[in-house]
Amino acid sequence: MSETTSDSPVAGATLGGAEEREPGFGDCSVSARVRTGPLVGPVLRRMVSIALARADWPLDRLDDALLVCDALSAHAPRHAQARRLSLSVKADGREAELRVGELGHAGAAALLREATLPVVGNVLEGIAEDVRSVREPGGGSTLALVLKTWSEPGPALSPTEALD
């Protein structure tokens, strides 16, 4: 996981009426602020499922994304800074970015750590192509994950390496 400083709220849909857009990114972006409680899981799953379905994602990756949602909604409420979480999704046909924000100072890192299962390893790092902890100006943190419809091809192996 890498750590960065926040400079870009999720484009296309920001709370409070202001709108920011990034050129080249798909139009399916939605953000929500949810009080910690039973609504977090259903809202995150529904935001992600409709955003990815609209972006025409394959079902297996949609399933993967919903696993990520389950892991996030199971642990994120414990790390919320003020009993609220900001959730955002933006997706196009190639990649999707999920952000869970308004976490405490070390909340994003703790959330990532807690998504580790025995034998399986870290669910978030296993499924997402990129996982970042973003430091927010107010002292909080956001966990940002990027998923792709299919993984980038790795470096080409030489014939002997491939046989090993």
Add this chain to the structure above:
Amino acid sequence: MTPDMELALAARAENIAIVRHVLGGLGEAYEVPEEKLSDIRLAVTEACANVVVHAYPDGQEGQMEVVTTMEDETVTVLVRDWGCGIRPRPDSPGLGLGLSLIAALAESVQLGQGEEEHTEVQMVFSLKDPATRDAVSSATGQGA
């Protein structure tokens, strides 16, 4: 009162489906009867459709927010926009039934301007059984 959910999207027709889908989460998270959830979805759909059609004229890009609060078996939904406000429109492309439909589905409806120069439609839905609600109203001498 902290809202349970604030959903922010671009005010576009295709995003109304997102609002409907996400509102379904209320039924999963709380005991909202399916019939009531359908009423809430339909009313909120109408309010969002009004934003999409009327709030941002001439193809302007704009934002809409749907804010939901659950309290004492009551669901309050606010639909906000930062567009041109609610005003009579003789050339309206719609049937003009949206607000009447919302009023028929919700226990109460309020239209207004917010502090941030936004327009908002506030809809209140009671989750109480109508028979129980009427009994309570007559016992306390309050209208339904």
